[in-house]
Amino acid sequence: MQPTLEQLRQRYGSRYKWLVLLTVMIGTMASIMSSTIVNVAVPDLSQHFVLGQERAQWVSAGFMLAMTLSMLTTPWFLLRYGLRRTYMGAILLLLFGGVVGGLSINYPMLLSMRVAEGLAAGILQPIPSIVVFRSFDKQEQGKAMGIFGFGVVLAPAIGPSVGGFLVEHFGWQSIFFVVVPFCLIVLAMVQRLLPVNSTLMGEAKPLDWRGLLLACVGITSLLNGLVHLHDGLLQSVPMIAIGLAALVGFVFYQLRAKDALMNMGLFRYPQFAAGALVAFIYGAGLFGSTYLLPVYMQMALHYAPSQAGLVLLPAGVVLAVTIIVAGKLADLFPPNVLVSVGLALLALSFGLIAIGSSSTGYVTFMVWAIIGRIGLGFVLPSLSLGAMRGVDQGMIAQGASTINFLRQLGGAIGVSLVGIVLEWRLAVYQGTGEPLPEARLKAFNETFFLVALFCALAVLAAIRMRSPER
The missing domain is CATH 1.20.5 (Single alpha-helices involved in coiled-coils or other helix-helix interfaces)
Structure with a gap:
């Protein structure tokens, strides 16, 4: 017989909430890794299934679109089925998408499995924030978000490097199977740690399918x-x-x-409205730059792919350390201050990259990337805390889902805008007779200035993200 929530709390004591956070963190890491690891396999997939670039990009775009939309349904699933069934169902869908995706015999089958993985990832990603706000005292929320953030940033950091090794030695199919061990571990932890009668949520309501x-x-x-x-x-x-x-x-x-589907009453809280705007602009800048930087290093500065990936490795290590420190600081300082500092550092990083040239040293780019990742480390634990503090307990689930949804939507739009602006500026410079190397460098630099502007605008919104008690 499955133990109740009270029995589990008695069995594990004060460790229980941390074990639950670890459970939801591992599943979220698996979903994030599945979103980033496939990018390195796009050339092989294009060759295997004879795809043009326009169709091949939907391997990533289909995942992102499905994830963005399914984030809105997380509160309904939690209300209707509870934490245990919702989380287990999403993990099983992610596992199914990974296994069948690796066995795909045609492109429609592959694309449908990417969409299935995206749907699972969207349901999973808001859950850790909900767990933190429901299970942890205010004094521990920053630390919990920092530890969760540490795990989350590891996934996109190691995903591409692991994926490149697997594709080179075992073929594109192998990258789909990476999620399998993570999913199996999480399913075992769910069985052991999450009760059926979890009271994490409230009363079930009908799904807003029209919305x-x-x-x-x-x-x-x-x-x-x-x-x-x-x-x-x-x-x-x-x-x-x-x-x-x-x-x-x-x-x-x-x-x-x-x-x-989205409780618009959340936007009556000034700190939440400001946090939602920050999440959208921040997502546009972050995801846009994540797409732009490796392309810039290869196309404009002519670095090899391995060198373009290596430039972010020290920044990833610094980010992992920063996010733990920033999580502890979030319990001591107003979240809007930490978010503002982080966004300012991000804007500075992108602005410095925008003035770079072919004579800029490789180590210099590493330092500029580290500045941006320090800023990112300050933003991640504090954004949800600053937006959600003071919000009514009954709105926590929808609030966490909405913040994640707007950040992801901003990211999807940001990637598209960055690509459009880059192509437009490149065409302008080529039309004036500018040599291709100089045209590429100027076009990339102006696009990075756009990303820096996104982050600078987000600072203005973050300043207004003050908690009511402060």
């Missing part, structure tokens, strides 16, 4: 329209217009819906 449909149409149309801007305005503008109209309709419907 979900509007969000799906809006985001899909908007991202498709942005991707096709290079094909001409006649093809892209109608899709962008449909996407924006659907998203506006989604907001107005959420204001009137009885059991809304």
